[in-house]
Amino acid sequence: MIHEILPVGMLQCNCSIFGDETTREAMVVDPGDEIESILEIVQRHGLTVKSIVITHAHIDHIGGAHKLKQATGAPVYMNPNDIALQKMLDMQAMMLGMRPVENVAIDLGAKDGDKLVVGATEVHVMHTPGHTQGSICLWMPSEKKLIAGDTLFRDSIGRTDLPGGNGKQILQSIHEKLLPLPGETVVIPGHGENTTIEREREHNPFL
Ligand SMILES: [Zn+2]
Numbered sequence: 001m002i003h004e005i006l007p008v009g010m011l012q013c014n015c016s017i018f019g020d021e022t023t024r025e026a027m028v029v030d031p032g033d034e035i036e037s038i039l040e041i042v043q044r045h046g047l048t049v050k051s052i053v054i055t056h057a058h059i060d061h062i063g064g065a066h067k068l069k070q071a072t073g074a075p076v077y078m079n080p081n082d083i084a085l086q087k088m089l090d091m092q093a094m095m096l097g098m099r100p101v102e103n104v105a106i107d108l109g110a111k112d113g114d115k116l117v118v119g120a121t122e123v124h125v126m127h128t129p130g131h132t133q134g135s136i137c138l139w140m141p142s143e144k145k146l147i148a149g150d151t152l153f154r155d156s157i158g159r160t161d162l163p164g165g166n167g168k169q170i171l172q173s174i175h176e177k178l179l180p181l182p183g184e185t186v187v188i189p190g191h192g193e194n195t196t197i198e199r200e201r202e203h204n205p206f207l
Contacts, residue, residue, distance in 0.1 A: 001121055001143055002026075004041050005188060009033030010098065011060040014190055016147055018140075019047040020119020027051045027118045029138065029147050030061040030190065031068045038064070039071060051116060053123075054078040055149025055190060056135040057086035058162075059093055059101065066104035075107035077116065079127060082134025085164050110136050126177050130170020131158030137178065139185075146187045146197070152178055154187075154195035157206045174207060 002019035013032035019025070019042075026047035031038055042049055049072040054062045057078065069076055078086070086103065093100045110116070112127035116138075124139040131150045135158070138147040150158040152174055160167040178187075183198030200207065 001118070001140075002045050002047070003143075003145070004045075005194075006034070006037060006041065007191075008037070009060055009063065010096070012191060013060040014188060014192075016188060017041050017047075018118045018121075018123075019045050020121065023119040024048055025050045025119045027053060027116065027123065028068060028074075029053045030055055030149070031064040032060045032062065033064045035064045035067040035071065038068060042072075048072075049074040050118075052076045053110060053116065053138065054082075054106075055137070055147065056132040057082035057089070058132065058150065059089055059096065059098065061149070061190065062086065062089070062104065063098075063101045066102045069104055076104050077108045077110040078106045079111060079125075079134035079136050080106075080109045081127075081129065082132055082164075085132055085134065088163070112136075128170075128173035128177055130160060130166050130168075130173045132162075132164040133166075134164075135173075139181065144182065144185050146178065146181060146185050148178070148187050148189045150190040152187060152200060152204075153189040153191065154193050154200070155204055157204070158190075171207070179207070
């Protein structure tokens with residue numbers, strides 16, 4: 001599996017580009033910004049983007065989705081519980097002092113237990129509310145990888161003081177859904193360095 005991680009935009013959101021080496025089908029997760037650079041990676045590997053997945057509707061994760069959808073024609077997946085937050089994208093831009101972005105039309109809901117694919121590889125959707133009500137994580141068992149959005153970070157957890165945040169809920173999501181995953185699972189957080197489930201189980205001061 002091809003996997004490139006590109007930190008994009010002012011807040012350096014980790015955008016993941018997954019590509020199947022045989023079918024050349026790709027999935028892009030959290031295209032927050034810098035769509036030209038994302039497309040460059042897609043083209044360099046000779047990939048076709050088949051899906052765009054948003055882990056949650058914060059502007060640093062969803063801000064470039066409209067542009068990427070226009071360029072690729074790929075459908076956009078997001079959990080329906082974040083639609084209210086997605087409608088506040090202009091306000092989010094204002095709060096961060098960013099230029100407003102064009103909002104994207106969501107094509108498909110990514111709900112708990114849904115299975116998406118990149119070529120032959122399964123991607124399991126896990127609903128992990130707390131950072132936002134529609135936050136999801138993506139688990140790829142055969143790759144031993146977890147895209148954690150802003151739910152779990154190396155040595156930290158997602159903030160819960162923004163609209164839709166809930167401190168008790170994020171801990172519940174992490175304890176019930178993420179920490180039981182195999183310890184060697186590589187965690188790719190929404191920002192910052194990778195980690196593993198085992199490392200966070202043992203060292204994360206918030207857990
Ligand atoms: Zn966020």
